[in-house]
Amino acid sequence: MPTAHILSxxxxxxxxxxxxxxxAWLATRLIDLGFDVVGHAAVPDRLPDLVAALRRVAGEADLVVCTGGLGPTADDLTAEAVAGAFGRPLIFDVVAMAAIEARYAAVGRPMPEANRKQAWLPEGCVRIDNAWGTAPGFGLAAGVAWLAFLPGVPREMxxxxxxxxxxxxxxxxxxxPGRLVTVRTIGIAEAEIQERLRDLPMPEGVALGFRTTLPENHVKLRTHSDISDEVLRDLARQVVQRLGSSVFTVEGVGAEAGGGSFPEVLxxxxxxxxxxxxxAESCTGGRLAAALTGVAGASAWFLEGRxxxxxxxxxxxxxxxxxxAAVGAVSEEVARSLAESIRAKSGATYGLATTGIAGPGGGSEEKPVGTVWLALAGPQGTTARRIRLPGDRDRVQQLAAAGAMDLLRRQLDFTPPHPPDRSPP
Amino acid sequence: MPTAHILSxxxxxxxxxxxxxxxAWLATRLIDLGFDVVGHAAVPDRLPDLVAALRRVAGEADLVVCTGGLGPTADDLTAEAVAGAFGRPLIFDVVAMAAIEARYAAVGRPMPEANRKQAWLPEGCVRIDNAWGTAPGFGLAAGVAWLAFLPGVPREMxxxxxxxxxxxxxxxxxxxPGRLVTVRTIGIAEAEIQERLRDLPMPEGVALGFRTTLPENHVKLRTHSDISDEVLRDLARQVVQRLGSSVFTVEGVGAEAGGGSFPEVLxxxxxxxxxxxxxAESCTGGRLAAALTGVAGASAWFLEGRxxxxxxxxxxxxxxxxxxAAVGAVSEEVARSLAESIRAKSGATYGLATTGIAGPGGGSEEKPVGTVWLALAGPQGTTARRIRLPGDRDRVQQLAAAGAMDLLRRQLDFTPPHPPDRSPP
Structure with missing residues (x-):
C-alpha cells in the first residue's frame, strides 16, 4: 500500500x-483511496523551516499533500520553498496568470499587482487549476515522493x-480503494459500545474503529482487502445485534436507502x-427545533416549535x-402537559417536550443540574422519561435535545433498514 | 524566546x-506563556515512527509537548518509544500504580490487569500526576529539549x-508572557476587516492576527514586548475606529466588564x-432561540420563542x-407581523423575527435561496431588513440568526464599553 504524508x-x-x-479531511480521503497515511506535520511561514520540512517528507512517503502558502502576500512562501528544497527555479506561467486575471475580471474588480506572484511556479511542475479561488496549485516529483501543493482554504482545497x-x-x-461500513448509534456511550464489541471476531484485513460526533457514536468497519460483501454484511449484522436498539442506521453495505444523521433518519x-x-422546549431552548429543522425539507414533517x-x-x-406552582416547571406533569398541549395546538401526529435544568445555576439537591424530563404525546397516548445528563450547559442542552428525538424514534420503533436479512437480536 | 514543538x-x-x-489548544497556551511554537507533528501508533519522531523533535526545540499513547492498551506505545529513543529503561512506579488503583477503588470497580502497564515510566523522569483520569504523564530532558508527555483525551490533558x-x-x-487584545465583530467580512486595517501603523513587537469563529470575526493584537498599556489601548482604539459599529466588544485592555460571545454581550x-x-422564527428554525438561550442565565431576559x-x-x-396568501411567507409584511405578534403575545420589550429561504429547495428567481427578511418590533416601532446570505442551509440558518441578533444590537445602540476614552469615529 503506498504511503502518504500531509503537510500543513x-x-x-x-x-x-x-x-x-x-x-483530518485529507487523511480520511487518502485512506479511502487506499493510502497508508504515515504522518502529519504543520510548519510556520519561515523559508528555512519550510525547505527542511519539504526535503524531509519528500524522503519519507510516496505521496505528500501540502496545503497553504499559495496566496499573494509576502508570507506565502510555498513556491519559493519548493524552489529552494528541490532546485527548481520559478517560471512565470502565463496560463496561470490568465486564469487569475479572468477571475478578477469576472467579478469586475482590478487584479491587485500582488496576485502576479501566484503565477510563478516551480520549473517542470504540473499546474493544478483552481476554479474556486485565485491560487493555482501544482504537483511535482522530488525525493522518493510525488508532492501536490494546494491552497489552505478548505472550500478551495x-x-x-x-x-x-x-x-x-x-x-x-x-x-x-478501501470499503467502509458505518453503524450509527444514539443513546449509548462509546465505552459501552467498545465493551459489547470487545470479543467480536474480526476477519483478517478488517479494522474496527470508533468515532464520536456528539450526540452520535459511530462504529466503523474498514477494509482494503478482497473481503466479500457477504462477509462485510455479516460482520455489520453482528455489530447491529450486539448494539441493539441504539443503532439507528447503517451506511455502506447496500445501504442505498439508509444513512444520514439522526435527525435526517428520523x-x-x-x-x-x-x-x-x-x-415544546424549555431547557433545550430551541435546540430541538433547530436540530430537526436543520434537515433539508423539514417543512414536510415539522410543523411548529415553542x-x-x-x-x-x-x-x-x-x-x-x-x-x-404545585410541582414546578421541571416535573413529569409539566413535561406531559407541554407535549400534549403542543400536539393539540399544532395538530401534529406527535408532540415532543423537554423541561429541565441546563445549569450552571438553578440546581437543587432534589433536582440537580442535568435533570431533564422528556415527554412524547402521540396517537398511543403520552409517555415521559426522566434523564440525568453530565457536562456543562451546552452539553446538557445538546444531549437533552437528542434524548427527546430518541424518545420519538423508539416510539416509531424503526429498526435499521440495513444490513438486509438482519436476524432478530 | 524559547521554542516549542507539539507532537500528537x-x-x-x-x-x-x-x-x-x-x-491548536496547546499552541495558543504556549504562545500566551511566551514560547515560539515552531511546528506540530502527528505520528501513528508504530514504534519505529514514534522513536524517529521523538529523536527528531528533541533536537529541534527547547520544549516538546507530546499527547497521546499513555493508555493501557497494546497500541499505547509512548513510554516504550521514549525508552527506545533516549535509552531510558522503564521502571515500575509504585506511586503511579497506587494512584491508578485508588481511582478504580473510588468508583467501586476492579482495576483491569492491563492498567498496570501505565505505571511503567522511563527511568529518571518526573511523574506528572493525573487527577482527571488513569494515565499518569511524565517529563524528562533529552536532546536539547525538555519533553512533557500527556494523555490525548482533552478533558485530562x-x-x-x-x-x-x-x-x-x-x-x-x-x-x-504575552498580552492579547481581542476586538470582536459581527456583520463584517474578514476581507473587509483586513482591507480597513491594511495600513494601520503597527508598533514594533505587536502582531496583528485574524480569526473567524462564525458568525463572529475577531481581530487579535498580540505582543510579548514591553509595550505600555497606553500604547496597546491606543492601538485597540484605532482598530475600533476603523471597524466602526461592527465591533461589539473588546477583550484584554481593562475590559473587566466586557468580553464574551455575541449572544452573551447582547x-x-x-x-x-x-x-x-x-x-418568532421561520427559516432559522429555532437557531435564534438556541443561540440566545445558550447563554447562562438567559431566563432573566429571554421570555419565549416560536x-x-x-x-x-x-x-x-x-x-x-x-x-x-397575498405576499407569501418570505416578505417584509410577514416578518413585521411575526415580530409584532410575538412581542404582543409574550409581553417582551422586543420581538425579533426571521423568515426566509434556507435552501437547498424553495428558491425562485425573485426570492433565491439565501433571501431572508429580519424584523424587530420594540417601543420605538418596527424595523425590517432584507438580507441575502451565501452558503448552504446550515450557513444561511446560522447567519440569519446572527443577523437578527445584530438588528437588536443596533437598536440598543451599544458601543463597545472598552477600550475606555474612545473618541468618536
Whole structure:
C-alpha cells in the first residue's frame, strides 16, 4: 500500500489560531483511496523551516499533500520553498496568470499587482487549476515522493483535491480503494459500545474503529482487502445485534436507502409514515427545533416549535398555572402537559417536550443540574422519561435535545433498514 | 524566546478519525506563556515512527509537548518509544500504580490487569500526576529539549497541562508572557476587516492576527514586548475606529466588564437595561432561540420563542392568513407581523423575527435561496431588513440568526464599553 504524508503550512495553524481540519479531511480521503497515511506535520511561514520540512517528507512517503502558502502576500512562501528544497527555479506561467486575471475580471474588480506572484511556479511542475479561488496549485516529483501543493482554504482545497488531484493519483499509484461500513448509534456511550464489541471476531484485513460526533457514536468497519460483501454484511449484522436498539442506521453495505444523521433518519421515517411532529422546549431552548429543522425539507414533517422559557409562555401554550406552582416547571406533569398541549395546538401526529435544568445555576439537591424530563404525546397516548445528563450547559442542552428525538424514534420503533436479512437480536 | 514543538500520537489523529484540537489548544497556551511554537507533528501508533519522531523533535526545540499513547492498551506505545529513543529503561512506579488503583477503588470497580502497564515510566523522569483520569504523564530532558508527555483525551490533558506542567515551565524557562487584545465583530467580512486595517501603523513587537469563529470575526493584537498599556489601548482604539459599529466588544485592555460571545454581550446589555426579548422564527428554525438561550442565565431576559414553520403556526401566532396568501411567507409584511405578534403575545420589550429561504429547495428567481427578511418590533416601532446570505442551509440558518441578533444590537445602540476614552469615529 503506498504511503502518504500531509503537510500543513502557515503561522495560523502552527500558532493555534485555526484548528487544522484540512489534515483530518485529507487523511480520511487518502485512506479511502487506499493510502497508508504515515504522518502529519504543520510548519510556520519561515523559508528555512519550510525547505527542511519539504526535503524531509519528500524522503519519507510516496505521496505528500501540502496545503497553504499559495496566496499573494509576502508570507506565502510555498513556491519559493519548493524552489529552494528541490532546485527548481520559478517560471512565470502565463496560463496561470490568465486564469487569475479572468477571475478578477469576472467579478469586475482590478487584479491587485500582488496576485502576479501566484503565477510563478516551480520549473517542470504540473499546474493544478483552481476554479474556486485565485491560487493555482501544482504537483511535482522530488525525493522518493510525488508532492501536490494546494491552497489552505478548505472550500478551495477540497474540490481541487477531489476533482484535480484524485484522477492523477489513480494514474500514478496502484490503489486498492478501501470499503467502509458505518453503524450509527444514539443513546449509548462509546465505552459501552467498545465493551459489547470487545470479543467480536474480526476477519483478517478488517479494522474496527470508533468515532464520536456528539450526540452520535459511530462504529466503523474498514477494509482494503478482497473481503466479500457477504462477509462485510455479516460482520455489520453482528455489530447491529450486539448494539441493539441504539443503532439507528447503517451506511455502506447496500445501504442505498439508509444513512444520514439522526435527525435526517428520523425525518425520513416520519415522511414515509405521513406523520408530523411539533415540539415544546424549555431547557433545550430551541435546540430541538433547530436540530430537526436543520434537515433539508423539514417543512414536510415539522410543523411548529415553542420555546416556552418563561412560565407565562408555558401557561400560554396550555400548561396549568396551578400545576406549575404545585410541582414546578421541571416535573413529569409539566413535561406531559407541554407535549400534549403542543400536539393539540399544532395538530401534529406527535408532540415532543423537554423541561429541565441546563445549569450552571438553578440546581437543587432534589433536582440537580442535568435533570431533564422528556415527554412524547402521540396517537398511543403520552409517555415521559426522566434523564440525568453530565457536562456543562451546552452539553446538557445538546444531549437533552437528542434524548427527546430518541424518545420519538423508539416510539416509531424503526429498526435499521440495513444490513438486509438482519436476524432478530 | 524559547521554542516549542507539539507532537500528537495516535492512529485516530493520523487517519483523520479525530481532528487534532489538542495541537491548536496547546499552541495558543504556549504562545500566551511566551514560547515560539515552531511546528506540530502527528505520528501513528508504530514504534519505529514514534522513536524517529521523538529523536527528531528533541533536537529541534527547547520544549516538546507530546499527547497521546499513555493508555493501557497494546497500541499505547509512548513510554516504550521514549525508552527506545533516549535509552531510558522503564521502571515500575509504585506511586503511579497506587494512584491508578485508588481511582478504580473510588468508583467501586476492579482495576483491569492491563492498567498496570501505565505505571511503567522511563527511568529518571518526573511523574506528572493525573487527577482527571488513569494515565499518569511524565517529563524528562533529552536532546536539547525538555519533553512533557500527556494523555490525548482533552478533558485530562488540558487541566494537567495548566495545573501540573505550566508551573514547571516557569521554573525551567525564562518566559515573558504575552498580552492579547481581542476586538470582536459581527456583520463584517474578514476581507473587509483586513482591507480597513491594511495600513494601520503597527508598533514594533505587536502582531496583528485574524480569526473567524462564525458568525463572529475577531481581530487579535498580540505582543510579548514591553509595550505600555497606553500604547496597546491606543492601538485597540484605532482598530475600533476603523471597524466602526461592527465591533461589539473588546477583550484584554481593562475590559473587566466586557468580553464574551455575541449572544452573551447582547444578553448582558438587555439585563442591564431591564429589558426582555422574545423571538418568532421561520427559516432559522429555532437557531435564534438556541443561540440566545445558550447563554447562562438567559431566563432573566429571554421570555419565549416560536418556531412558526408551517403557515398555520404563523397564523396561530397572529399573522393574517390573507397576508400570507397575498405576499407569501418570505416578505417584509410577514416578518413585521411575526415580530409584532410575538412581542404582543409574550409581553417582551422586543420581538425579533426571521423568515426566509434556507435552501437547498424553495428558491425562485425573485426570492433565491439565501433571501431572508429580519424584523424587530420594540417601543420605538418596527424595523425590517432584507438580507441575502451565501452558503448552504446550515450557513444561511446560522447567519440569519446572527443577523437578527445584530438588528437588536443596533437598536440598543451599544458601543463597545472598552477600550475606555474612545473618541468618536
Amino acid at each position: 503550512q502557515g503561522d495560523e495553524v502552527v500558532t493555534g489560531q485555526v484548528v487544522d481540519t484540512n489534515a 477540497r474540490p481541487m483535491f477531489d476533482e484535480r488531484v484524485v484522477p492523477g493519483l489513480h494514474e500514478r499509484f496502484s490503489l486498492r 425525518g425520513r421515517t416520519l415522511l414515509a409514515r405521513g406523520e408530523t411532529v411539533a415540539v 420555546v416556552t422559557y418563561a412560565n407565562e409562555a408555558k401557561v400560554r401554550l396550555g400548561v396549568s398555572a396551578d400545576m406549575l | 500520537q495516535g492512529d485516530e489523529v493520523v487517519t483523520g478519525q479525530v481532528v487534532d484540537t489538542n495541537a 488540558r487541566p494537567m497541562f495548566d495545573e501540573r506542567v505550566v508551573p514547571g515551565l516557569h521554573e525551567r524557562f525564562s518566559l515573558r 444578553g448582558r446589555t438587555l439585563l442591564a437595561r431591564g429589558e426582555t426579548v422574545a423571538v 418556531v412558526t414553520y408551517a403557515n398555520e403556526a404563523k397564523v396561530r401566532l397572529g399573522v393574517s392568513a390573507d397576508m400570507l
